[in-house]
Amino acid sequence: MMRAVVVKTPGPVESLQLAEVPEPSPGPGELAIDVAYAGVGFVDTLFRSGAFGVPTPFTPGIEVTGHVREVGPDVVGFRPGQPVAALLNDFGRGMRAGGYAEVAVAHAAMATRLPDDADLARMAAVLVNGVTAWLALHDLARLGVHDNVLVLGASGGLGSIAGRIAAGHPARTVTGVFGRTPGRPSATGPWTHTVRSDDLGSIGSGEVDVVVDPVGGELSRRAYELLAPFGRLVVLGNASGHEHPVSTDSAWLGSRQVLGLSLGGVAHLVPDRVAAALSAVVGLTHRDVLREPAPAVLPLEQAADAHRALEQRRAPAKTVLAVR
Incomplete structure (x- = not known):
């Protein structure tokens, strides 16, 4: 079992509930990731409120950093323990998301390895x-x-x-x-x-x-x-x-x-372009060429506070949730 923020019924910020849920396992072409940080974006509030009609229950969060936990069949280039960044918005393959959790599953084409000394909070803030x-x-x-x-x-x-x-x-x-x-x-x-x-x-x-x-x-x-x-x-x-x-x-x-x-709608059709963009963005960020302001960091338990600030237009440029 693991901790995750779950939406059982779409609605206001109070719909975000911390719960114990089963850990996901990677399928063919997928990675399981021990999540360190999950980015929070305005689109997450739309998923939570029911604007996109996603099946419930679900866990929001479409960008994460952490370490590879398990490698699924047919995956090459990744191994357990590696620091990685991943996008979880390849919705053309079916419902994904799931970033506000201790373990998330990403398609390998939507992930990239990170340097061992990468700032995982900063990386999680720039992905989507x-x-x-x-x-x-x-x-x-x-x-x-x-x-x-x-x-x-x-x-x-x-x-x-x-x-x-x-x-x-x-x-x-x-x-x-x-x-x-x-x-x-x-x-x-x-x-x-x-x-x-x-x-x-x-x-x-x-x-x-x-x-x-x-x-x-x-x-x-x-x-x-x-x-x-x-x-x-x-x-x-x-x-x-x-x-x-x-x-x-x-x-x-x-x-x-x-x-x-619409990145989430097209990512599965152009995986090479997405992978190249993901690699470029994390590389520029790690080398301090892309100098985005440091994100605000909140614990996983305060996901509702992050959503509330976004909807009230008083959030910082970026917030990430510290998961582990």
Whole structure:
């Protein structure tokens, strides 16, 4: 038996209950991992609340670090005791998640080995957002050194890491869009410029090559209108909860592109790309090239507190749960 945070009936944060459940075993192509840290993201609150209609009972958590506990059949390149990072959101293979637990099972294609001296808490904080941002910028937007990048939701975890990856590419400029007055760009931050969401009109039409959009809604529509010819709007989410469809005529006449990425829906179809992105993100983080702020760390028992802070928009850029 092991400790895990379980949702028996989807609902508010009180639906997260610490329980003793059977330990999972790896199947063919899978690894069992002794979880050290589990990342907490806004998408976890959607799973918990029932937005995606996943079967219950289930354990949230789609990004973990720890050590290999057991190797399933047909797995090569991993052995018990190795430090690893893994994504648990390959939902095209069936329901996964399960990170808020002492033992989690991941597909080997969604895991990568870590250096023995890796900071496991820091690594757990960059996995989902880092891989999503990497694929969005490199594989979809095909970011170039002459591109001007606009990042919506720049204060959030995904927006922040997308800005840092774009700046490190390097793009020509990286502008962060904040909901509140952002002040001047920090010397340690990724932003060439910052702007409030209600001042987006200060950016001239045709001055943006790539928009990274985890926000959606009216802000997404206004950002799309700023794209230059051959500009790319990369949709990574809809935190606003509102959709503003883009007309195909505007894409045609403006020679602009709308691209989308749902990592959990496509990971099983492009495992090599996911593995390459995962390796790149953890490597850059370990070498301190990708300098995301240190995550807040809470014990597993306080998973509900982490969800509450996310829903009330008062959470730090990233929180991880200390499991072991």
